[in-house]
Amino acid sequence: MQILIRILAKNKYDFYFFFLVVISFISIYNNNPYYNSSFFNSSNYVVGTFFQTRASIMSYFTLNQINNEIMKENFFLKKKLLQKNRSQYNYQDSINNSNYDSYNVINAKIINNSVYKRNNHFTINKGELDGVKVDQGVIGFNGVIGKIHSVSANFSVGHSLLSSKLMIPSSIGGSKIISSVSWLGVSPETLNVLYVPKHLNVNKGDTVFTSSFESIFPERIPISVVKKVEKNSNSNFLDIKSYPIENFYSIYNVYIVENKMKQEQKLLELNNEK
Amino acid sequence: MKSKIVSFFIVFFLQVIIFEKSYFFNGIVFSPIIFYFILFNYTKDSFGDLTLAFFIGFILDIFNDSLGIYSLGLSLVVFVRNYWIPFYFPFDRISSNKFYNSYELGIQSFFFYSFPLIFIFNSFIYIFELSSGIFILFLILKILLSAFLNFILILILQFLLLSSETKYDWF
Numbered sequence: 001m002q003i004l005i006r007i008l009a010k011n012k013y014d015f016y017f018f019f020l021v022v023i024s025f026i027s028i029y030n031n032n033p034y035y036n037s038s039f040f041n042s043s044n045y046v047v048g049t050f051f052q053t054r055a056s057i058m059s060y061f062t063l064n065q066i067n068n069e070i071m072k073e074n075f076f077l078k079k080k081l082l083q084k085n086r087s088q089y090n091y092q093d094s095i096n097n098s099n100y101d102s103y104n105v106i107n108a109k110i111i112n113n114s115v116y117k118r119n120n121h122f123t124i125n126k127g128e129l130d131g132v133k134v135d136q137g138v139i140g141f142n143g144v145i146g147k148i149h150s151v152s153a154n155f156s157v158g159h160s161l162l163s164s165k166l167m168i169p170s171s172i173g174g175s176k177i178i179s180s181v182s183w184l185g186v187s188p189e190t191l192n193v194l195y196v197p198k199h200l201n202v203n204k205g206d207t208v209f210t211s212s213f214e215s216i217f218p219e220r221i222p223i224s225v226v227k228k229v230e231k232n233s234n235s236n237f238l239d240i241k242s243y244p245i246e247n248f249y250s251i252y253n254v255y256i257v258e259n260k261m262k263q264e265q266k267l268l269e270l271n272n273e274k
Numbered sequence: 275m276k277s278k279i280v281s282f283f284i285v286f287f288l289q290v291i292i293f294e295k296s297y298f299f300n301g302i303v304f305s306p307i308i309f310y311f312i313l314f315n316y317t318k319d320s321f322g323d324l325t326l327a328f329f330i331g332f333i334l335d336i337f338n339d340s341l342g343i344y345s346l347g348l349s350l351v352v353f354v355r356n357y358w359i360p361f362y363f364p365f366d367r368i369s370s371n372k373f374y375n376s377y378e379l380g381i382q383s384f385f386f387y388s389f390p391l392i393f394i395f396n397s398f399i400y401i402f403e404l405s406s407g408i409f410i411l412f413l414i415l416k417i418l419l420s421a422f423l424n425f426i427l428i429l430i431l432q433f434l435l436l437s438s439e440t441k442y443d444w445f
Contacts, residue, residue: 013319017353020328024349027335027342028402047337054291114339116301117403121339157339 048111048155051123055111059252066252073141103218104258106131108138110145113160115188115248120162122146126256127154135216137257143222143245144168144210145254156256161223161244162188169213170223172196172240173206181208181223181242188248191224193240200238202229208242215262278314281435285310286330288431290337302420303404307334307344308395309428311351312388313375313436316359327352340403347398351391362387375432385425392428393421 008015059066108130112123126132128151138145138158146160159166167182170193180194193208206226210217224242232239259265289307311327331345338344359374376384396417 013321013324013356016321017324017349020324020349021346024328024342024346027345044336050290050337116303117340123339 044152045154048123048125048127048152051112052125052155055109055125062250062252065250069141069252076141102259102261104131104260106256106258108132108254108256110251110254111155113248113251115160115162118163118185119165120160120188120248121157122160122251124148124156124158124254124256125154127152127156129153131258132156132256133258137217137259138254139217139221139257140246140251140254142247143224144217145246145248145251147216148256160248161191161246162248167194168217168223169211170208171211172200172202172208172226175200178211178213179208189243190227191242191244193224193226193242194237196238196240198231198236198238202226202238202240204229207245215259215265217257218259277436282310284435285431289334301404301416302423303399304424304427305395305399306427306431307348308351308392308424309431311348312355312391312428313432316355316374318360319356323352323356324349343399343403347395347402350398351395354394355391358387358391375436376429377432377436381429384429388428389421389425392424393417396421396424 106126108124108126110122111125112121114120114122122138122145124132124138132148132151134148134151136148138148144161146158146163147166148156148158150157161168161181162183164183164185167180170179170181171177172179172193177197177200179196181191182194184190184192191208196202204226207222208224208226210219210221210223212219222245224244226240226242228241230239285306289305293304293306307330310330314323317323327348328345331343331348334344334348335341374384374387379387400413400417400420
């Protein structure tokens with residue numbers, strides 16, 4: 001015991017460093033929700049306010065780009081509205097409407113975003129007080145951005161599509177076959193589309209959409225566009241590379257979507273599993 | 275002492291305002307915060323330095339949504355530096371009020387002293403936070419380039435923040 005104390009006393013600096021290493025590794029690898037709570041990430045009040053101030057200063061320098069995006073979105077919505085007015089109300093419309101009616105939408109701004117990490121995050125200027133909850137989907141004007149994983153009173157942080165922690169159920173083109181989109185961390189311009197069977201005809205330029213599985217995103221929201229399809233003889237699935245439909249280097253305005261029926265659906269599924 | 279605190283705040287704000295979001299040449303990141311931990315005064319086996327590095331790293335982690343990574347990275351730099359300085363410099367040159375910058379050491383000697391520390395820090399950040407799914411050789415090249423560019427940044431910061439009048443006021 002005395003020897004042990006002597007060793008500890010002699011190498012106390014090294015042991016202290018080792019202690020800090022242990023704390024850090026616990027922080028890095030711990031999936032405990034305590035660590036994902038809003039205090040220890042950028043959704044906490046001080047850091048969130050800091051990022052919001054920075055974002056509002058920086059947005060003055062990108063006003064032109066933001067205006068162009070809003071103009072583009074307005075144009076798209078106007079066109080849709082005109083098309084809708086011209087067309088007759090039919091069965092297909094009623095299905096689509098009922099699909100989107102079950103979703104609440106909250107508009108928000110991205111105040112911090114990363115693209116070069118293994119697990120990229122974004123911080124949003126809306127939080128619990130605005131109705132944001134964990135596991136809600138986030139979409140931009142063009143398509144999917146990510147999923148909320150931590151919420152404080154006024155801010156929230158989400159995993160972006162460029163995160164190895166996120167896997168989004170999807171379908172390619174008009175097919176109903178379920179696949180998954182995930183990011184393997186190679187480049188912010190490349191997403192992998194997994195579990196697409198070889199018999200499915202997939203071409204370069206096909207759009208990958210969300211499926212209603214997992215009930216986070218509405219169906220048929222674009223995720224990415226196929227850029228390369230390869231058949232691997234060792235696998236039953238196609239090797240598909242795609243590029244994200246959203247430009248993650250410049251995202252500002254986003255929409256948080258909440259499936260109002262999600263709770264009911266999950267509860268029913270859970271009861272059936274028992 | 276005053277210039278040390280001012281320099282720290284400048285470096286810290288550069289890190290969280292400008293370089294936290296910046297991404298150069300498809301994968302190079304700048305970490306100006308390391309400037310502070312390479313140049314500050316050396317005390318053998320200082321618990322204070324190690325705790326300070328861990329604490330500042332922890333704050334950076336909160337800004338960066340990367341809990342544990344910067345706190346460990348900066349602690350590692352301070353820990354390695356604790357043994358690196360006595361190893362690299364002849365013992366008659368080591369003293370607690372000596373400063374380790376290019377004014378004092380000369381650029382070449384400063385490079386050989388600081389580059390391994392920057393390289394260790396960058397390797398750690400790349401392995402744990404940035405890289406995934408890339409070839410090992412490509413990763414090493416990226417780390418080397420990133421470390422070299424960070425060394426240049428440290429030199430620039432040093433010339434900007436430690437003017438000839440204030441460089442002796444550093445401690």
